Every structure is written in structure tokens, then in C-alpha cells.
Amino acid sequence: MKKYFYLTISFLASAFLFHSCVEDLPKYFEYTGYEFADLDANAGKWKLILHNSNEQIAIPTPSSAGSAQLNRELADAREKISRATSDQKASVTYWTNNPLLRWNEIALELATKYNLIPAPNPDGTYPSPDPANPGKYPLFPYSHPPYTSRMLAYLSVAQYDGLIMAWHYKYKFKREAPYQLDPQIKSAYESNNLYSYPSDGAVVAISSREILTAMFPLEKEYLARMAEEHLESLVLAGINVSSDVEAGKVIGAEVAKTALARASTDGMKNAQTSKAKSDSIKNAAKERFGWFWENLETPQRPVGLAPLFGKVRPWNIPNVEAVRVGPPPAPGSPEFNKDAEELKKFAANLTPEQRRIANFWNDGLNTYTPPGHWNRLAKEKTVANRLSPVRTARVFAYMNMAVMDAGISCWDVKYYYHYPRPIQAIPGFKTILGTPNFPAYTSGHSTFSGAAAEVLSHFFPTDANEFRKWAEEAAMSRIYGGIHYRFDAEVGLQQGKAVGAYSVTKAKLDGVD
Known part of the structure; x- marks a missing residue:
């Protein structure tokens, strides 16, 4: 399921060994879902970076515990969990309850893949990547250190603003997670008792997908697959129902738009x-x-x-x-x-x-x-x-x-x-x-x-x-x-x-x- 990731690491290892036979490549970062040291209940009041208000992006009021709508969503979650395949279960384990770290890994994979100087033309001149035609050699982008630093900054800021908004709404609506509402649903991770609406995982998945697609346009399909896999895992992990996920997707998409609007005018196109x-x-x-x-x-x-x-x-x-x-x-x-x-x-x-x-x-x-x-x-x-x-x-x-x-x-x-x-x-x-x-x-x-x-x-x-x-x-x-x-x-x-x-x-x- 993570074939792309391991192929990238293999490629990175080969390149690293080209430079050195005495230094080992930093190993694949392994971690699992863990109990948070603090739920940061006041995080919804933290100062945003790109936005002015923690309710600047509106989401619907969620259905309440015991409502017919939420009961249907819980039943749907139970059914999906019961039918989960081995690949889907592996996906749940992979994404964990702090998936921002996984998306950061994906960003670094792509920086590695595209950190290649274009080959010279026959006459000795060098071609330049063209963002308007990214699939034409040399491929866009060339993710040199300045480009990578900028990509990681926009990714991280969008994730942060989105999660502040998510935390604001979590503690405004205080809807308990599926594993708290339904004894038949178990959390795949440590039971942190974090409110589930909106899904913080969905915020991260969508904001990350949008930022990284803009930064690495040739990876659009790969990033879409990873985002869909991540979103699916949120219900299968027992931590969200579908309306949690949909609300998180709204926030993620909107914070990404704001971040990319800034990126479009920051002067990088003239660098x-x-x-x-x-x-x-x-x-x-x-x-x-x-x-x-x-x-x-x-x-x-x-x-x-x-x-x-x-x-x-x-x-x-x-x-x-x-x-x-x-x-x-x-x-x-x-x-x-x-x-x-x-x-x-x-x-x-x-x-x-x-x-x-x-x-x-x-x-x-x-x-x-x-x-x-x-x-x-x-x-x-x-x-x-x-x-x-x-x-x-x-x-x-x-x-x-x-x-x-x-x-x-x-x-x-x-x-x-x-x-x-x-x-x-x-x-x-x-x-x-x-x-x-x-x-x-x-x-x-x-x-x-x-x-x-x-x-x-x-x-x-x-x-x-x-x-x-x-x-x-x-x-x-x-x-x-x-x-x-x-x-x-x-x-x-x-x-x-x-x-x-x-x-x-x-x-x-x-x-x-």
C-alpha cells in the first residue's frame, strides 16, 4: 500500500550512498498513535496566522447525540469497520491520530524526488522548469533548498490555521467521538477523548493535499489517492463519523485557498x-x-x-x-x-x-x-x-x-x-x-x-x-x-x-x- 513511499526511500538511499559510504541514511520515521500529553482545550483561541477569526470559515451545526442522523452515521461506521480489509487496517495504523507528521513525510518525499538539477542541453545551456508546463522536461519544480523551505512553510501554516479552527469548533459543539458514543465501536488509537466534530484529520488531509498539489502539480493523482486513503481511515479508526469528516474537509479546503492566495503574490515566480x-x-x-x-x-x-x-x-x-x-x-x-x-x-x-x-x-x-x-x-x-x-x-x-x-x-x-x-x-x-x-x-x-x-x-x-x-x-x-x-x-x-x-x-x- 505504501509502495510509492518505500520506492522513494530506496531512491533516496541510493542517492545518499552516492555521496557517502560512511553515513547511514536517516531511517524511515516509525511511530504509532499515542496518547497526547495535553488535549490543548484552549487551542481554538490561539492566534491565527493567515486568518482573522476562528469562525471565518463556517461549518454546519452537527447533529446531536441520540439523533436519528447521528445514529445512522454510527451504524454506517460500524458496518465499514466490520468489513475493513487488511489493507484498510494497515492504512489506519499508518495514518495514526497525529497524521500531520505523515503529510510532512510525504512533503519530504516529494522534495527529495524533485531535488534534481536539469541536465544541460547539447549546446551546453541549461533549461529551466516551467510551472505553466510542469510535465515538459525539465519537470517542475526543481525543489532546491529555497523552494523546499517555502513549500514547507505554506504547508505548515495552512495546517496550523485549519487546526486552530477545528479546535474552536470541537469545543464549541463538544460532540463525542464514535467510540465514546457507541460501545460497539473501538478506537484504533489511544483513547484521548478528543471531541470529533469537525475531524482534525480531515482538515490536515485536505489542506495538505491542496498545498502539495500546487507545489508539486505532477503529483496530483498520487496526492489525491493519499488524501482519500487518509479520509477513509478516519471512520475506520473509530474516531470520526462521516459528518465530522465533511466538516473538516470544508475547513481544510478554505485554509488552503487562503494560503495559496498569499503564495501567488509572494514574489517567488520572479526568484x-x-x-x-x-x-x-x-x-x-x-x-x-x-x-x-x-x-x-x-x-x-x-x-x-x-x-x-x-x-x-x-x-x-x-x-x-x-x-x-x-x-x-x-x-x-x-x-x-x-x-x-x-x-x-x-x-x-x-x-x-x-x-x-x-x-x-x-x-x-x-x-x-x-x-x-x-x-x-x-x-x-x-x-x-x-x-x-x-x-x-x-x-x-x-x-x-x-x-x-x-x-x-x-x-x-x-x-x-x-x-x-x-x-x-x-x-x-x-x-x-x-x-x-x-x-x-x-x-x-x-x-x-x-x-x-x-x-x-x-x-x-x-x-x-x-x-x-x-x-x-x-x-x-x-x-x-x-x-x-x-x-x-x-x-x-x-x-x-x-x-x-x-x-x-x-x-x-x-x-x-
Whole structure:
């Protein structure tokens, strides 16, 4: 039943092994339905991100316990459960009572599948994916780190707003779940006694389907199948009846529309530029600083990756200037020479542990990228702390908004300073990880990781040292790999931390006790 998922993981494993024989691929994230540490009864009062009111999306008043309508729905649920096939039962086990985590996994699968640089044309030029014609090679999208960060942010924010509304209505109508109303119906998961109307699972299924279909249009049929399977599982699990599901579908569809309306005007469609525009950005940096980055790939891609991603609309930072860091040291300066010498020493004397770290955090082609890596880490902490779906959504929304803002601020700095990579500025230097198709300063890995660690440290304060250690390791990994200078990494961490602080400030004002 999960053939697609396992094929994707197999493909990912093969790609990862291409980069490294000393680092294991992070394993398939296994968890089952669990008892929530808190039902978060007041979550319906939390502050929304995209919407103004928790009743902005209207749903019908549900039929009451003992009514003929609800009794018919309970009878229908009993019948469906009694006829469930082995595949359907496996589906119930798979989706669990916190299915937001499964949809996050699906998002990372797709990021992995589409994280491929298009092959060059016979004349050495490179084609670009066309969102208006996604099925024509090169397929749309190319889910590079900025694209993946944006995709995860819109997915998470839509899920969060939808679940806040669901919680509001749950505690307004207080309709008990089928397994509470009918002794013949058993819950497939821990009996959390969460009200069932509207179905939070249906909110997540539909909002996720809609956002991911917009981000990965060639996966429309696959995402529709997964959503239908998820929706079916809600009744078979004994946690919802059909009217619960229908109400949740309404909320999910509407929050997705709002999120996608924002996405349509956030400036992402202009992030990849023409060669003429790319050259003008390079020339401006050359006039301003006396240096410029040049892509040294063979064949050479004439335009860097997403030069105008730094102009995409952010979520929580007021503007890129608010977090724009100062300039890097001039090539040939004492500070530059010091860090360049360090890179040469690492290249000549890299230890197995340093190589392991470089490969583990590489997150390059055919992987779910650095933003995906931090989503994986967040999932592990969510389950370990037994968070409810709505509190899970809060973690992912604020973290992924911060990660996208970090990418925007990092790309602003990259193309503002247009700083050369070590492979360009250090004669004869070679890396162990190739060379990215965008300027060096600041490090994207460091900025993404600094932001994610800052937000996760707020939500899981007892693990703050662990998050910050991971962020520092991610930053160092790029030095070990020869991709970045130390000043790229250290300033990137500071930049990411500053960006993450804006999300934390917003989170502190959202009404969560």
C-alpha cells in the first residue's frame, strides 16, 4: 500500500550512498498513535496566522447525540469497520491520530524526488522548469533548498490555521467521538477523548493535499489517492463519523485557498532570473566590493540559483535589511587568508568523523535539503513529547516560517555581496562535496539551521543545547566539505538565530498558555 513511499526511500538511499559510504541514511520515521500529553482545550483561541477569526470559515451545526442522523452515521461506521480489509487496517495504523507528521513525510518525499538539477542541453545551456508546463522536461519544480523551505512553510501554516479552527469548533459543539458514543465501536488509537466534530484529520488531509498539489502539480493523482486513503481511515479508526469528516474537509479546503492566495503574490515566480538580470546583479557587486562569484561547474550554468529569492515576501522578519549582516572579509585580507588556510588544512587532513559530519549534513541533490533535515528532527521531538496535532502544527508552522525567512535573508546576502566560493578564490582548491550554484556568503546550511534551532529551542527548552549543537555541527559540516569559509558559517548561524528570534517573538504573542 505504501509502495510509492518505500520506492522513494530506496531512491533516496541510493542517492545518499552516492555521496557517502560512511553515513547511514536517516531511517524511515516509525511511530504509532499515542496518547497526547495535553488535549490543548484552549487551542481554538490561539492566534491565527493567515486568518482573522476562528469562525471565518463556517461549518454546519452537527447533529446531536441520540439523533436519528447521528445514529445512522454510527451504524454506517460500524458496518465499514466490520468489513475493513487488511489493507484498510494497515492504512489506519499508518495514518495514526497525529497524521500531520505523515503529510510532512510525504512533503519530504516529494522534495527529495524533485531535488534534481536539469541536465544541460547539447549546446551546453541549461533549461529551466516551467510551472505553466510542469510535465515538459525539465519537470517542475526543481525543489532546491529555497523552494523546499517555502513549500514547507505554506504547508505548515495552512495546517496550523485549519487546526486552530477545528479546535474552536470541537469545543464549541463538544460532540463525542464514535467510540465514546457507541460501545460497539473501538478506537484504533489511544483513547484521548478528543471531541470529533469537525475531524482534525480531515482538515490536515485536505489542506495538505491542496498545498502539495500546487507545489508539486505532477503529483496530483498520487496526492489525491493519499488524501482519500487518509479520509477513509478516519471512520475506520473509530474516531470520526462521516459528518465530522465533511466538516473538516470544508475547513481544510478554505485554509488552503487562503494560503495559496498569499503564495501567488509572494514574489517567488520572479526568484529565478534571466541571464541579463543575473549579470547585472553580479556587476553591481563587482562595482560595490571589487569581487564577484562565478560558477565553476562544467558545463557552466549561466544563471545562479534563484538570485531574487531574497525579494520574496517573508513571514515574520519586517524586511531583509533588518537581518542583513555586514560584509565578509576581502579576498586576500588577513582574515580571509586565515580561514582559507584552515580550509586547506582540513582538505589535506580530514578525519573520518569530520567526513561523516560533512556527508551527514550534506543534504544535497536527491535529498530533502537542509529545511527537510530540520523537519525530520522536529518530528522526532514532537512524538517524544506526545504533542497533540494542533500543538504539533504550531511547532512546524513557526519553525518553517523561520526557515523560509532564513532562506530569504540568506539569499539576499548571497546576491548582495556575491562572494566567491573557496574553489574560486583559493588556487587549486578542491572540495569533497562539489560546488553549489550560488555565492558563498553566508552559508545557507548555517542560516537555515540557526533559525530552526532557535525556534525549536523555544518550544523544547530542555533540548535547547542539543538543537544548538546540531546547528553548529551543520555549519561546521560545510567547512569540512570545503564548501564554505568559517566566516560564512559563523555569520550564517548568527543571521539564522536573529531570523528565528522574530518567529519566537510572534509565537510568544499567539495566546498559547
